Amino acid sequence: MITARGLARTFQTRTGPVEAVRGVDIDVADGEIVGLLGPNGAGKTTTLRMLTTLITPTAGDATIAGHDLRLDPRGVRSGIGYVPQGGSTGDDGVVMDELILQARLFRLSKADARRSATELLGSLDLNGLDERTCKQLSGGQRRRVDIALGLVHRPGLVFLDEPTTGLDPQSRANLWDHIRDLRARGTTIVITTHYLDEADALCDRILVMDHGTVVAEGTPDELKRRISGDIITLDLDHADAGDAETVVRVAEKAVAVRSSIAEHGRIHLTVEHGDQSVIPLLRALDGAGVTPGALTVKRPSLDDVFLAITGRSLRDAEQHPDPARTDPAQTEPTEAGAAATSSPNH
Amino acid sequence: MTFLRDTALVFAAQLRDNLRNPLWVIIGLMQPVLYLVLFGPLLENLGDEFGGGDDPWLVFTPGMLTMIALFGSAFVGFNMIVELRAGIIERQRVTPASRGALLLGRVGKDMVVLLVQASLLTVVAVLAFGLRPDPAGLVLALLLVALVAAGMSSASYALALRTRSEGSLASLLNTFSVPLLLLSGILLPMTLAPRWLETLATVNPLSHTVDAARALFAGDFGDSEVVVGSVVSIAVAVLLAVVGARTFRRENA
Numbered sequence: 060m061i062t063a064r065g066l067a068r069t070f071q072t073r074t075g076p077v078e079a080v081r082g083v084d085i086d087v088a089d090g091e092i093v094g095l096l097g098p099n100g101a102g103k104t105t106t107l108r109m110l111t112t113l114i115t116p117t118a119g120d121a122t123i124a125g126h127d128l129r130l131d132p133r134g135v136r137s138g139i140g141y142v143p144q145g146g147s148t149g150d151d152g153v154v155m156d157e158l159i160l161q162a163r164l165f166r167l168s169k170a171d172a173r174r175s176a177t178e179l180l181g182s183l184d185l186n187g188l189d190e191r192t193c194k195q196l197s198g199g200q201r202r203r204v205d206i207a208l209g210l211v212h213r214p215g216l217v218f219l220d221e222p223t224t225g226l227d228p229q230s231r232a233n234l235w236d237h238i239r240d241l242r243a244r245g246t247t248i249v250i251t252t253h254y255l256d257e258a259d260a261l262c263d264r265i266l267v268m269d270h271g272t273v274v275a276e277g278t279p280d281e282l283k284r285r286i287s288g289d290i291i292t293l294d295l296d297h298a299d300a301g302d303a304e305t306v307v308r309v310a311e312k313a314v315a316v317r318s319s320i321a322e323h324g325r326i327h328l329t330v331e332h333g334d335q336s337v338i339p340l341l342r343a344l345d346g347a348g349v350t351p352g353a354l355t356v357k358r359p360s361l362d363d364v365f366l367a368i369t370g371r372s373l374r375d376a377e378q379h380p381d382p383a384r385t386d387p388a389q390t391e392p393t394e395a396g397a398a399a400t401s402s403p404n405h
Numbered sequence: 406m407t408f409l410r411d412t413a414l415v416f417a418a419q420l421r422d423n424l425r426n427p428l429w430v431i432i433g434l435m436q437p438v439l440y441l442v443l444f445g446p447l448l449e450n451l452g453d454e455f456g457g458g459d460d461p462w463l464v465f466t467p468g469m470l471t472m473i474a475l476f477g478s479a480f481v482g483f484n485m486i487v488e489l490r491a492g493i494i495e496r497q498r499v500t501p502a503s504r505g506a507l508l509l510g511r512v513g514k515d516m517v518v519l520l521v522q523a524s525l526l527t528v529v530a531v532l533a534f535g536l537r538p539d540p541a542g543l544v545l546a547l548l549l550v551a552l553v554a555a556g557m558s559s560a561s562y563a564l565a566l567r568t569r570s571e572g573s574l575a576s577l578l579n580t581f582s583v584p585l586l587l588l589s590g591i592l593l594p595m596t597l598a599p600r601w602l603e604t605l606a607t608v609n610p611l612s613h614t615v616d617a618a619r620a621l622f623a624g625d626f627g628d629s630e631v632v633v634g635s636v637v638s639i640a641v642a643v644l645l646a647v648v649g650a651r652t653f654r655r656e657n658a
Contacts, residue, residue, distance in 0.1 A: 136500060143496065166407070
């Protein structure tokens with residue numbers, strides 16, 4: 060559904076050029092939910108705005124929904140839906156009028172536009188709000204109207220830019236259900252988020268972005284496994300628990316231990332497959348006469364992943380954005396990035 | 406075909422929003438009506454120096470029509486900044502609709518609003534001050550000021566897209582609109598001006614529109630100003646619409 064190579068975008072600012080996106084490759088298959096995860100300023104929205112034809116890439120090429128991004132931007136637009144980060148409704152807009160206008164600008168007939176809008180209002184739990192103005196809606200309702208506006212022409216590919224930012228937990232969970240529904244009906248979805256749990260809960264695949272590049276890619280499970288493994292924590296406060304050194308030695312013989320961290324009365328073992336390691340580990344410990352007090356197996360969170368890849372936790376990255384930082388390994392320009400041309404943006 | 410369809414869709418949606426809140430059309434009328442009522446009567450005593458023969462209203466009313474076209478339409482950019490902030494412009498720019506159509510639909514709405522205001526103002530002048538314009542001339546003059554409105558609103562939208570800020574837009578508009586007004590002979594005819602000021606005014610396209618509208622109101626269809634003013638008005642409106650459409654097509658706009 061999407062093939063992008065070396066997409067890059069440099070903005071000219073008063074303080075000099077800012078490389079918002081530095082050559083990303085993106086592949087999205089039909090029916091996938093792909094997440095762009097990263098802190099604010101990582102280049103997620105810029106990437107999305109390039110893929111939706113709103114800004115022209117300074118380098119790179121892409122084919123989106125069967126149309127070439129540079130040669131046929133209008134073709135791309137006709138095949139996609141876009142839900143921008145900041146919303147897309149005015150205070151005085153009437154829900155049904157806005158939906159019908161949007162659908163008709165996508166070439167639907169008046170009757171089809173109304174039918175599609177009515178169906179969507181039903182499936183997004185917005186029944187009976189057709190004649191309301193947008194300022195009369197709750198935050199969650201209004202966000203769902205934004206989503207409806209992005210879907211009303213029934214696109215096969217939808218871009219959602221931070222769809223749940225600013226929503227209360229219940230509206231958020233509710234919106235996740237709608238997004239899953241959409242996927243179940245065969246829509247391909249690209250979603251940006253800076254919430255780890257959201258990427259984890261929704262996405263088939265995640266592209267981790269930082270400083271304008273994709274720094275890691277995989278399913279949520281793959282990312283967590285590849286980078287951190289699982290973490291088994293043993294409580295050693297028990298009388299027969301033995302000392303930390305013994306435990307690590309026994310564990311290393313029994314299972315594939317990647318690393319271990321001992322803290323007072325506790326030991327954290329990072330292992331390849333936590334679920335498959337528990338029984339062998341316990342058998343070996345029992346054979347060595349060690350009885351741990353408690354044992355927990357934890358999958359690493361995407362926060363651990365982000366920390367491992369970028370050396371910063373996502374929360375730090377949010378609070379201390381540092382666009383000036385350059386890591387040569389991350390900013391190497393791609394081949395396609397050399398072919399910078401600007402095309403007229405009709 | 407799709408261009409016309411898209412333009413019509415945007416036009417209808419914009420007009421519907423305006424009808425939902427007609428207060429602004431009324432407020433836009435207040436100022437010119439005040440000029441008509443509180444300033445116009447002064448001119449009656451100026452006599453022949455002011456022009457228009459027995460009826461100074463034939464000179465003054467076309468000026469007021471041009472003024473509402475100038476000021477009413479120059480400020481439509483503020484609506485666009487609201488739409489930009491709300492994400493409506495971006496939402497429409499990601500549809501296959503032509504970006505020129507997104508602009509022209511809005512400009513068309515502004516022309517209709519102006520025509521309604523101009524007609525109401527003329528009715529006030531006819532009923533309250535005994536204005537008797539040439540009927541065919543009146544219709545043509547209304548078309549002329551509608552062209553002014555089209556040009557001004559295109560320019561205003563272009564500036565709104567470029568500045569994206571109410572503050573910058575307001576100061577830019579004031580910078581341009583006050584000299585445009587003063588050098589147009591809208592309030593008093595430029596025939597009263599000293600030579601240098603009159604020369605300066607001929608550079609202002611609006612002065613030709615006003616002169617043409619005055620000739621049309623008086624029924625002087627043979628006046629050369631009718632031709633000059635019409636050509637100038639059409640040229641300026643087309644030029645500004647093209648500039649506006651190009652700005653709309655630019656990325657980030």
